[in-house]
Amino acid sequence: MRENKYFSIYQEWAEKIKAGELKPGEILPSENEMAEKYQTSRETIRKALNLLSQNGFIQKIKGKGSIVLDINKMSLPFSGIISFKEVTASLGIDVKTIVYEFGLIKPDLFLQKQLQTSAKEEIWKVVRARKLNNERVILDKDYFIKKYVPLLTKEICERSIYEYLEGELNLKISFAKKEILVEECTAEDRKYLDLKDFTHIVVVKNFVYLEDATLFQYTESRHRLDKFRFVDFARRGL
Amino acid sequence: MRENKYFSIYQEWAEKIKAGELKPGEILPSENEMAEKYQTSRETIRKALNLLSQNGFIQKIKGKGSIVLDINKMSLPFSGIISFKEVTASLGIDVKTIVYEFGLIKPDLFLQKQLQTSAKEEIWKVVRARKLNNERVILDKDYFIKKYVPLLTKEICERSIYEYLEGELNLKISFAKKEILVEECTAEDRKYLDLKDFTHIVVVKNFVYLEDATLFQYTESRHRLDKFRFVDFARRGL
DNA sequence: TAGTGGTCTAGACCACCGA
DNA sequence: CGGTGGTCTAGACCACTAG
Numbered sequence: 435m436r437e438n439k440y441f442s443i444y445q446e447w448a449e450k451i452k453a454g455e456l457k458p459g460e461i462l463p464s465e466n467e468m469a470e471k472y473q474t475s476r477e478t479i480r481k482a483l484n485l486l487s488q489n490g491f492i493q494k495i496k497g498k499g500s501i502v503l504d505i506n507k508m509s510l511p512f513s514g515i516i517s518f519k520e521v522t523a524s525l526g527i528d529v530k531t532i533v534y535e536f537g538l539i540k541p542d543l544f545l546q547k548q549l550q551t552s553a554k555e556e557i558w559k560v561v562r563a564r565k566l567n568n569e570r571v572i573l574d575k576d577y578f579i580k581k582y583v584p585l586l587t588k589e590i591c592e593r594s595i596y597e598y599l600e601g602e603l604n605l606k607i608s609f610a611k612k613e614i615l616v617e618e619c620t621a622e623d624r625k626y627l628d629l630k631d632f633t634h635i636v637v638v639k640n641f642v643y644l645e646d647a648t649l650f651q652y653t654e655s656r657h658r659l660d661k662f663r664f665v666d667f668a669r670r671g672l
Numbered sequence: 673m674r675e676n677k678y679f680s681i682y683q684e685w686a687e688k689i690k691a692g693e694l695k696p697g698e699i700l701p702s703e704n705e706m707a708e709k710y711q712t713s714r715e716t717i718r719k720a721l722n723l724l725s726q727n728g729f730i731q732k733i734k735g736k737g738s739i740v741l742d743i744n745k746m747s748l749p750f751s752g753i754i755s756f757k758e759v760t761a762s763l764g765i766d767v768k769t770i771v772y773e774f775g776l777i778k779p780d781l782f783l784q785k786q787l788q789t790s791a792k793e794e795i796w797k798v799v800r801a802r803k804l805n806n807e808r809v810i811l812d813k814d815y816f817i818k819k820y821v822p823l824l825t826k827e828i829c830e831r832s833i834y835e836y837l838e839g840e841l842n843l844k845i846s847f848a849k850k851e852i853l854v855e856e857c858t859a860e861d862r863k864y865l866d867l868k869d870f871t872h873i874v875v876v877k878n879f880v881y882l883e884d885a886t887l888f889q890y891t892e893s894r895h896r897l898d899k900f901r902f903v904d905f906a907r908r909g910l
Numbered sequence: 911t912a913g914t915g916g917t918c919t920a921g922a923c924c925a926c927c928g929a
Numbered sequence: 930c931g932g933t934g935g936t937c938t939a940g941a942c943c944a945c946t947a948g
Contacts, residue, residue: 438935438936438937439936439937440936440937464913464914464915465914465915466913466914466915474937474938475937475938475939475940476915476938476939476940477715477937477938477939478936478937478938480915480916481936481937483915490847490849493846493847493881493883493884493885494914494915494916495883495884495885495914495915495945495946496914496915496916496944496945496946497913497914497915497944497945497946497947498913498914498915498945498946498947499913499914499915499946500914500915501885503885607908608731608907608908609728609731609905609906609907609908610905610906610908611728611903611904611905612902612903612904612905612906613901613902613903613904614852614900614901614902614903614904615900615901615902616854616874616897616898616900632872633871634870634872634897636854643731645731645733646731646733647731647733647739647741659854659872660854662852662853662854663851663852663853664850664851664852664853664902665849665850665851665852666849666850666851666852666904667847667848667849667850668847668848668849668850669846669847670845670846670847670848676916676917676918677917677918678917678918702932702933702934703933703934704932704933704934712918712919713918713919713920713921714919714920714921714934715917715918715919715920716917716918716919718934718935719917719918721934732933732934732935733926733927733933733934734925734926734927734933734934734935735925735926735927735928735932735933735934736926736927736928736932736933736934737932737933737934738933738934
């Protein structure tokens with residue numbers, strides 16, 4: 435995929451740690467050794483190791499070395515911007531997706547604010563429920579600005595929209611802002627989800643930006659209380 | 673504080689952006705210009721700019737430059753490991769802390785698992801409620817391993833434990849794993865919080881590690897549903 | 911003291927963007 | 930085309946850890 439030297443070194447060691455070839459507590463070869471081994475400079479090795487550190491694979495300790503962390507305890511840094519399909523696939527869960535709404539709309543005032551766009555802009559609206567173990571527990575409401583996503587079909591929505599955007603449309607997602615809070619259930623929630631007698635619902639609002647810092651998607655992911663879980667790995671300072 | 677060249681350059685520009693001296697959409701001086709201005713190498717400038725990028729202040733675009741993002745829309749990357757006091761102080765909210773429990777305990781099985789420690793280990797237990805606008809809406813249950821925190825007093829708990837740990841004890845917090853989920857309210861929640869008729873509560877579990885990757889604290893922060901909000905800024909890929 | 915990671919330098923070549 | 934950021938190099942000095 436990306437063929438940077440430092441990135442492939444990062445991947446190689448990330449794989450080794452994930453596969454358990456290196457146990458938690460073990461120390462990696464020193465930066466000088468690795469620079470020698472890969473026939474590269476130490477700064478390049480350091481970029482790879484910094485990635486491992488940022489993603490919770492290792493801890494670098496001055497004067498000692500880089501020690502492997504317990505990624506099971508870290509529970510994978512799945513905090514980032516990953517799509518629903520990526521999460522469930524990596525956990526091996528069987529999921530069904532039901533598309534309830536699909537089409538082009540003009541944004542109302544709320545959407546104009548969220549997407550920072552005008553009333554004339556055309557927007558794709560997609561409403562989907564996610565079924566785990568035969569229960570509809572997550573409601574995803576996606577809004578894409580048509581300017582950046584010219585074509586979308588119901589079939590794509592039933593699979594993974596992100597695979598399509600990044601794979602076929604070659605859109606480059608750059609960063610996202612997430613906001614998590616709890617709201618009272620709406621009539622729509624009750625209509626499209628198997629809510630039992632829960633009165634509230636966890637809402638994850640997601641603003642997704644492209645490489646040139648333009649906002650192109652707003653998503654509301656509404657999770658039944660008992661099925662919500664969010665994990666975050668963070669380094670202090672920087 | 674830290675007197676790295678790249679870190680102080682990072683701080684300088686972060687301040688400028690926070691203060692609004694640079695408006696969203698403006699572009700920063702090029703890396704070469706800055707290297708010239710600060711009489712340093714371009715790699716050092718790049719380290720500073722990468723920090724700005726990772727923390728949501730700017731977006732770097734190949735061939736164009738570094739453009740300022742709207743940090744209000746980003747809502748500050750307060751996703752990291754910050755203490756309650758830091759958050760509220762930065763938002764200018766008035767908060768009172770009530771200490772309900774304070775003392776040394778031996779860990780039960782649950783705590784032994786969470787803190788990865790033996791039954792003989794001594795643990796500081798602190799239970800505090802946070803009062804916003806005269807309502808107790810957050811219950812913080814902190815557990816510190818005494819080995820790393822020899823002394824703790826009720827007075828410190830009423831202020832900020834983290835100020836004490838980092839300032840006076842000079843403990844270096846390195847990283848943390850956060851887990852967010854929703855549970856049913858317990859009798860303890862009802863006893864120490866003004867819960868109204870909420871049946872569930874947002875639980876933030878926090879595992880905090882020191883520089884040498886040893887776990888030294890486990891915290892459960894229990895938020896009343898209507899008062900919970902979590903913001904996260906994440907870059908895709910890396 | 912020898913080895914480690916942390917910072918920094920002064921170059922280099924490349925892919926990308928705008929005029 | 931010139932300027933931008935992205936990658937990479939081969940050094941250097943430092944602070945820290947361990948034996």
